[in-house]
Amino acid sequence: MSLEILLAIAYGGAFLTYFSGKISQGLRDGAAVLLSLGTVLIVSSFYNVPAASVLYEGFLGLSLVLRMNSLAWFFAIAIVSFNALCVIYSLAYMKDRNEKDYYYFMLLLINAAMLTIVLSGDLVTFFIAWEIMSWATFLLISYNRNGALQAGIKYIVLSLIGSMCMLIGILSVYTSFNTLNISELSGQLTTASAGYKLFLLIIFSITFGIKNAVMPLHTWLPDAYTESPTPFSAVLSGMLTRMGVYGFLVILFGIVGIKSVLTLGSGFISYTKTMAWLGAITIVIPTFIAMLQNDAKKLLAWHGIGQGGYMILGIAFGTSLGMAGGIFHTLNHAIYIVLLFLSVGAVEYSTSGIRDLNSLGGLFKKMPIAFLGGFLGISGLIGVPLTNGFVSKWLIYKTLILENAPFLAFAALLGTWGTILSVYKFLHNLYLGQIPEKHKNIKKTPLAMQVPIVILSFAIILFGIMPGLPLKVINSINVAFGFSPLDVNLWGVVSEAGTLNMLNIFTALIVFGAIVWGIFRISRPATLTDQYDNYAAGAAIPKDKYHYTVEYYAPFYRMVKPFLKDIFDLLYQKVARANDFLCDNIRKIYTGYVGNYVMYIVFFMAFLIFIQLKWSVF
Amino acid sequence: MNIVALIVSPLIALITGLFFLGLSRKISARIHWRYGPPVYQPFIDVMRAFSQKSITHGNFFDFGIILSLTGTIVLVLFLPIGGLWALNTGGLIMFLYLMLLGPFGIALSGAAAANPNSSIGISRNFLLALAYEVPLLLILLAVMTDYNTISLVEIVEKQAATGMAISSWRLVIPGIAYFLILPAILGLRPFEITGAVQEIASGPIAEFGGKHMAFYTLQHALQTFVGIALFVDIFLGGGTLFGLLNSLAGTVWVDILEIFIFLLKMVLVLFIGLFVNAVYPRFRIEQAMQYLWKWPTLIAFVGLVIVAIIN
Amino acid sequence: MRELELYYGPQHLGMVGNFSITLQVEGDRIVKASANPGYLHRGFEKLMEQRTWMQNFPLVCRINVVEPDHMELIYAMGVEKLAGIEVPERGKYVRSIYCEMARVASHLFGAWAYANMLGFDTVAHWAMYHRDLLLDMFEELTGARVYHIYLRPGGVRRDFPDGFTDRLVETLHKIGGKVPDYNATFFENSLFRKRAECVGIVNREEALRMGAVGHTLKATGMAYDIRKIEPYDAYDQIDFDIHTREKGDAYSRLLAIRDEMIESVHMIFKLIDKMPAQGEVCTKTPNPFKWTIPAGDAYVRCESSRGELGLYMVSDGGSKPYRVHFNTPSYNHGLTVLEKALEGESISDVGNIMISLYVVAPEIDR
Amino acid sequence: MVSLKEKLLSDFEGLKIDDREADRLFIDTQKEAVLSLLSYLKKAGYNHLAMVSCTDWIDEGKFELVYIVNAYLSGDQVFGKKEKKCIVIRTKISRQSARFMTVMEIFENAEPYEREMHEMFGIDFEGHPRLTPLMLERDYKIPPFRKDFDTLNYVNNTFGKIPSIEQRKEGLK
């Protein structure tokens, strides 16, 4: 099967779904599920099968190329799998919503666009797919209207700034080397001057940094994650945002080449060091902001930013260990953040739209599957041993310590300990504690929601105990980029200083867990009691008023709020004011449609192209 | 060695930990001008708790406490007790993460009990953990950077060759910082915030009774053991005694003696800690955080900077 | 947003006495506190209407378990005023010494409670030990550890035993000798100051408005002390100081208590020095079973260890009181001042503030 | 120098003032005058409400409300400024329709006292923000502090009627 057919199915499927929705709801749902499962099958058949094909010859004199290699496959399989799970989940979640045709169409279109991005062998295809993805995402973020529209506009404005940068980069590359084919470029760029490389890296870093929400460029993300429909939030956080990481990988290792990247700058100021520090900042600050959030999805959104920092930190060092950690973490993060979003979605579904952490509680007996998802999800997010998050974080920490960057390691570890606090609050306020009276008879979680949660929960444990499964694929990516492969087996890393063997720990935990559990069982059985039979200093429990949720870490809030508030409020306000200023000015010239913003940008780009063609300054 | 250690080291830790709990009660009693309970009192308490019929708030309530105890036992396997260790994979990072399982399990269990006192206690516990983790991470990173390894066993072995880490000037600063945060790790008096009985009715364990309480006591004993043992392992050279045992090398006696020396060092550390804790009231949580983020963090940071510059 | 109601007491280790505070909490801050007394309500004032004038002594001391002696004193004073009985000179001194001993014991109990509340076990144990030494003196004097029933209308039940004053002085020296230790480990401990300073502030204006008395008022700079304003017994015979503090927080209240305790010890020394060597200690009263007291009403007051203690008593000319109403200092402190002082404070400081206001539950409930 | 008694007599009508004791002033007044008298005294420096009490004169069919105010004299102040240290104001209200005005606007700390009076004597204080039970949890048909409430009888009828466990078991057989 060739790559064109894959893409044809992906794009065609999106349209097919849309039009079948006009005929019947069931047909559309069936088509969406079948097509997304079909793409999973097709992509998985490409395992270890490198492929390349020319999609279209002579687009503005360039050929559009598709190629499948290990990196592309790794991302492609993740994209289509998560997409399939989210489509299945949507069947139940979106049941009572309007405009479902539009929703499924956009979801599948985004899937196809992402697939095109990872499969594209040249920068033009890359750019076109990137644009399709961005616009479709914008439309889907704004699905809920009102606040969502604001979030969408925030997203698209930043996205367009990113695209603009990328276009500049692509144009300058084209003028310099007369080709946009990635594999050809990687050979030619070695000859370029250091300054040019740095320029290229920075311009692309802005693009991918915006997409991956690296710290100063992250402002679009919290709102977008919070406002979009929850299954799409999952896709957005799981894979779409991580297209930034893919971009970094392609530009750093695929085009510029790691050896030349590492030579850029020296001492304290170098490209990789800066990137690593940005990553570290991206870990620490959002993690602590997440602690202040009261909206379940917003809390996860801030973690989405924070976890992105680990990936950047991993790949910035350009060692095989760090690379493995960074790429593996991309996958792991996708698994648990998708799981967490789906879990929140289930709560939202059952409680008819409540996701305020201050007003829920005690749902774990009512929705055990969603709770399982939430519990394993936060375990992965923290990186509790035996969950997947641990392995990738371990790889990253180890890279940092062995590369003699203890302060970066400190930032990364501190981020983890901040994560514990906020995600524990998440779990506690949603699922544990006292259940409110009105939630005692909530809707059951439908099967279509349970299945993806169970699958992802299983994946968390599986990759946690057998990290060798994905690490072997990642090893082949490492090899493709010219690194020495890691010595991995099924259970972990074998022959590095300080080995990791999850089997040992798994066995130890199982054995001792069995012993402890055995002792627990043979000692006197405990009586099961109601939540109202509880210690309250001798009084009867006040119903609905005996759950500690509001300002869970109140002393800490009081301590930290002044610091976090000042810095970030100022930053936000500045960004917002600048945005307002920009928009106001545009509004003066144009009538105020969203499309006009784009017009403006297109004109600007045309201007840049003109300058480039005339004087070739870039 | 490994198989022996797998069985022996949790037992040693459990017994020593409970003994330490009893010892600390005895010593504080003497500071109060009292006679105090027998040293084996915690054993009786655990036995009594086991024989009581507790209540449970559901399976997750049970799961939390089991996870907590299991995690702490597995944590002990990573600790070299003298020359005795069972597991050595993942290094100190793994150790740090496993240290989390104990409080995390208690937290899950306490939250499943649906008691706000528990929840407040847990929130305090996590905040305190965050507060002391900051200096602790700096300290451990300084050690790891100095020895350029992440393996705990290698650290102990390298110390055996050179004497105590705390006698080398680079690591004496992190050592001091560790000693400052040790009461916080052990939950001793100025930092006895989590289970402050007079404030939040013993916090996370407010709903624990019977076997749950017994499990918690065992976990607490192990936690106490681990907190002190980590200090002894990283800074006081584990079971070695300035090479005095070299003459006996190769015999079984070395292993046994090393364990004894290790435990003796631990008792010494405990004693000093207890004398500090007897003359302080407990902090408010934000005061504890401010303290921990001030001096210990500063000292640990200086230590890490020095180590990082030298490497 | 879900409200949280926390119950602080009655079954709570941080609650000294059977009292309950319902806290509405946001984060760890108290939004609203409402005191919930009555767990110890026995209807004393009703019961006393059904017993004769002398039978009421066992009841009256049980109103305040921490410091029963001032309760006896106020009741005796009330009866004396209604019946027009005078106390002999030596009896006055014995009464004053007895009451100051009770004040020291009560303040030591307060120190125990305060130290215990902050997890300050060592000091708590010391304070309780020293209080026990004083209770031994009480036992020698009256035959009981806690409820002494030593006072009676017209004086005291019996004179001091031989050598009692020497042993009392010795005991007080023993306790006083530990004051530097207390200062070093407790009152001037930097950590303790961090906990107690700027907590539960009741400034002078608020204190006056809410009718605070005793050390709560002394901590705001008001030297309001009945022993000075309306001297009873032998207090006008000796000179003593009223120690005040300015800030009105928990720490200054505690220091006011400490200073008062030390001053009390000095007062006992002065009283012993000045006491007439010989003399009656009690005026003769009629047969208690036939004793009737002329009709009328009286309001008497004295300074207990927690502040102004008042008694309004009505007699209808019979053998039993017609109406008795105690005005106890904890009543205001526990029901009005405490609720205000707790607002906006952290839940870690509930016990801290409560003990610093020295709320004794049975006194409220009666 | 006009004494306080004369001043009060000139400013208020229908007061019966008794100053038999050196530092007490007992005032009997009409119930309408209580509020104005209290605020007058507060302005005159008697700014501390020591207590609010009540006596049940069952033979007369009256409740006698007693307000005791005194001056917050500080030890270092000159005592001559206040000629009487305590002032006791007594007023009688009907026992059948026991209601009165709250004095909380004048003295804030009257709140628990009035709550207690409400509970123990069944007097309604108009304008009081929370007349919820303070001490008692049980319902008593007659408020317990009234003279016609027989405690021993009540105890025998309530606690005495509750059988012991053995008796209950016997009853089953």
Place this chain on the structure above:
Amino acid sequence: MDRNQISKWLKNPGKMAHKYSFHVVYFCTGCGIIEIPPSITTRWDAERFGIIPVATPRQANLFLITGYVSTKTLKAIIRTYEQMPEPKYTVAFGSCPINGGMYYDSYNTITSLDKYIPVDGYIAGCMPRPEAVFIGVTHLWKLIDMDKADGYKRYREDYVHYRANQEQLYGQMDWPPLFPVEKKEQANL
């Protein structure tokens, strides 16, 4: 520790452990509380015998009821007693819980406590001295040895009656029955 002790420990460790590890839950139900602090602190040091106060009833096995019991307090006592895990022992302090003591005619204090919850031992006196607490505890040891400290068993067996008494006093209780109560079995007194 004599040999008798050792054989007892071996025979029934749980029971022996209960004897030497009394975790006390108490609250000031009355005057008796004033002698608790002396008995757990320096002078008498109850911790010698393993007696220490704990915060919540869940962790306790000994309930000290320290003095007269008002009706409002009785509710809290029942609640606390029911939350204690079995085996649990109750010791009541002073004369008042036995028969009302000097408050025999008070409208707000109950006269005999054992109508509402089972009491394993009484320490008579007003007030009992701290020594009496220890004598009470040693007496409780003997009772435990003889299996006569069976208040919790009686409570379980006769729960219907206890509950009926409680409901007779309070009307409807705030919490559901601890043990299942069958309606027809309910006493008809």
